[in-house]
Amino acid sequence: MARPLKDQLYHVLHDAIDAGRLEPGLVLLEGHIAEHFGMSRSPVRQTLARLHEEGTICRFEGRGYQVGAQPGEIVRRSLGTGDFSASCIERTDAWRAFAESVERDVVLCSMKGRFELNELQLARALSVSRTLTHRILLYLQTIGVVEKVKYSSWTVVPLDDARLHDLYQARRQLEPYMMTRAADALEDAEIRRYIQRLDAAARDYPRVPSALLDALENDLHHQALMRGGNAEIMTMLGRTRPILLISKHLLGSSIELPSEAPFFDEHRHVFDKALARDGGAAGRALDEHLARSEAQVQARLAEFRDVGAIDVPDYLREVERP
Structure with a gap:
């Protein structure tokens, strides 16, 4: 049975940040992530909240979160398949x-x-x-x-x-x-x-x-x-x-x-x-x-x-x- 989407997404994002594929300062927006992975906003919202609580991402003077424990220089770009490891999310939205x-x-x-x-x-x-x-x-x-x-x-x-x-x-x-x-x-x-x-x-x-x-x-x-x-x-x-x-x-x-x-x-x-x-x-x-x-x-x-x-x-x- 597939793990909940929020857990799968947490590991995918955490691994990408840890590996440096999602660079410090990159702005993560709930809507953009939901669209990229083809899922609703609810699991994305829960995942971002968890990463924020752990200090992996932070709030800044803008919409969304920034990668890193503290706000820094803002980086805005689209997410691509190269940002994430080959392991994909097992979707329930088949x-x-x-x-x-x-x-x-x-x-x-x-x-x-x-x-x-x-x-x-x-x-x-x-x-x-x-x-x-x-x-x-x-x-x-x-x-x-x-x-x-x-x-x-x-x-x-x-x-x-x-x-x-x-x-x-x-x-x-x-x-x-x-x-x-x-x-x-x-x-x-x-x-x-x-x-x-x-x-x-x-x-x-x-x-x-x-x-x-x-x-x-x-x-x-x-x-x-x-x-x-x-x-x-x-x-x-x-x-x-x-x-x-x-x-x-x-x-x-x-x-x-x-x-x-x-x-x-x-x-x-x-x-x-x-x-x-x-x-x-x-x-x-x-x-x-x-x-x-x-x-x-x-x-x-x-x-x-x-x-x-x-x-x-x-x-x-x-x-x-x-």
Whole structure:
């Protein structure tokens, strides 16, 4: 039987701090750790409290904790897999192991038309409990992919041209504002890491896996924007996630990668302005990027509707248009 998540997380964090992989002064935020390990905030909160009581981490004049017994020079950066040992946390939230494939099936179908999803049939298809299946569907609901209809039936939200445009409008209202704020909060080291990742991917392109493309999109459109410091706006932006899922599940698989890197230069331009501490320019650069991106994504969507093939799983049923 797996140990409680808080105990597993305690040992993972303690070992990383003891080995110096989480360096003195590094800021540890409850939300960031929960997101990195794919768990709720409760075990993270308990783990950080335990480490604080032991003097392994400390409070400082800011949000979260710092690594070390006493406050020191502040280090802010994203957590990566290299920060932790190979021993992983044995998760009780096994739904994540299935969520990726279900997300892909649902997103591809959403681009083709109207579909219903039967929760009971999904549980049978995955050979898992209804509890686990429901967890997957709640996740898909938070990112605007499905909506609950009745007891065991959900509807796949169609990703047509009109909805895609509405989602882009929402992003253009919210993301530039958050980028303007984030430009002042991001540490130079954070921004340089984002730029280095983009430059490395640009050198390797097109030999770039789709998972890396999705991670690079996440660097700008989630990780960096989070530093804008408005959790309510980030929750709203979560509903626009289907835009990124189009490229995540199409590029390199159903649709060939474009001859030139799709967004690297534009993301780099935003980060360059942030590094120069010009929040206004960073926000405008992001708005310009979103405006150009909409036309590109609309074209990908149209191409997939015309020539893309999908295997509709048994738990999804196409609904005729009224």
